[in-house]
Amino acid sequence: MSKRILVVEDDVAIANLIKMTLATNHYEFDIARDGNSALQKALTIKPDVFILDLGLPDIDGVELITKIRSWNQTPIIVVSARGEEHDKINALDAGADDYVTKPFSVEELLARIRVALRRMAYEQPLEKENPIFTNGYLQINYVDHTVFVNGKEIHVTPIEYKLLIVLSKNVGKVLTHNYILKEIWQNALQSDVPSLRVFMATLRKKIEVNPAQPKLIQTHVRVGYRMLRYHEEDE
Numbered sequence: 548m549s550k551r552i553l554v555v556e557d558d559v560a561i562a563n564l565i566k567m568t569l570a571t572n573h574y575e576f577d578i579a580r581d582g583n584s585a586l587q588k589a590l591t592i593k594p595d596v597f598i599l600d601l602g603l604p605d606i607d608g609v610e611l612i613t614k615i616r617s618w619n620q621t622p623i624i625v626v627s628a629r630g631e632e633h634d635k636i637n638a639l640d641a642g643a644d645d646y647v648t649k650p651f652s653v654e655e656l657l658a659r660i661r662v663a664l665r666r667m668a669y670e671q672p673l674e675k676e677n678p679i680f681t682n683g684y685l686q687i688n689y690v691d692h693t694v695f696v697n698g699k700e701i702h703v704t705p706i707e708y709k710l711l712i713v714l715s716k717n718v719g720k721v722l723t724h725n726y727i728l729k730e731i732w733q734n735a736l737q738s739d740v741p742s743l744r745v746f747m748a749t750l751r752k753k754i755e756v757n758p759a760q761p762k763l764i765q766t767h768v769r770v771g772y773r774m775l776r777y778h779e780e781d782e
Contacts, residue, residue: 550664551575553594555585555611556626557604561649565598565626568653574660582606586614594621596663598656601627601638609641616642622663622720626651632769636723639771644720646770665776666719680715683777685754685763687715696754706731707750714764714774723771747772 552569556562557580569576577592579585582603589597597615601608612623622644627634630648638646644666645659678690686695694703694711703711713722713730724740732739747766751758765773 549573549575550595551577551592552596552598552660553577553579553585553588553592555579555582555597555599555603555608557581557600557602561600561626564653565656568656572657580604582608582611582614585611589615589619589621595667596660597621597623598660599623599625599643601625601629601634609637612638612641612643622667624656624659624663626656635770636725639721639723640726646721662719662775669718669776682715682718682763682774684756685777687711694754701753703750703753706746707753710746710750711754714772718774718776721767721771721773725771727771 552574554562554565554569554576556565556578562578562580566576566578577588577594579588582605585597585599585603588594599608599611603611606614608625608627612625615621615623623642624645624647625635625638625643626647626649627638628649629635635646644663647656647659678688680687680689684697686698687693688695689712692708694701694708709731710727713727724743728739728743731743747764748758751761751764754763755761762777763774765775767773
């Protein structure tokens with residue numbers, strides 16, 4: 548069945564470009580020109596993915612993300628001219644799954660859509676009944692707190708294990724430094740980001756076949772990290 552995408556964009560030229568891209572690639576789509584229309588359409592058409600601009604005429608995009616996230620977990624891909632780090636971080640912390648800066652490549656946007664759809668396909672309602680997480684050559688047993696790479700158990704520290712849990716529970720989603728720090732240390736500060744980078748580097752050495760060319764944990768410079776599905780390494 549064709550996937551339906553709700554495009555929230557008030558710039559007619561950009562909206563038309565996205566419409567043409569989606570139609571060419573056999574996606575169904577709807578267009579909302581402002582935040583209130585987007586909320587109404589979201590309730591009626593129940594899209595599989597949101598593509599959302601931040602600079603809307605009636606509601607700031609970050610506020611709209613927060614409103615959507617209050618009742619809906621559908622993937623949200625931000626496509627915005629706001630390219631500053633704090634704009635990306637604010638949108639991701641509000642609940643966006645991904646962020647593409649204008650001007651953008653249509654191929655990149657399509658790749659981000661595919662990642663979002665795959666993430667939703669892998670998420671299982673009965674997650675609690677499946678204690679084994681498998682991602683390519685990585686396997687995590689949530690019950691036994693054990694980690695395997697290529698079938699061999701490896702030793703990870705308690706913090707490295709917590710990092711793996713946070714990343715594996717959000718496969719395909721960009722997680723900001725701030726989000727990860729709060730999940731791991733609760734009262735962490737922005738100044739703790741260098742420590743997070745050190746822990747992530749040691750974790751990569753343990754789970755990546757080639758840490759210099761990571762296939763599982765992707766860095767988003769000055770923003771955060773994302774665990775990829777193993778076959779997503781080229782996205």
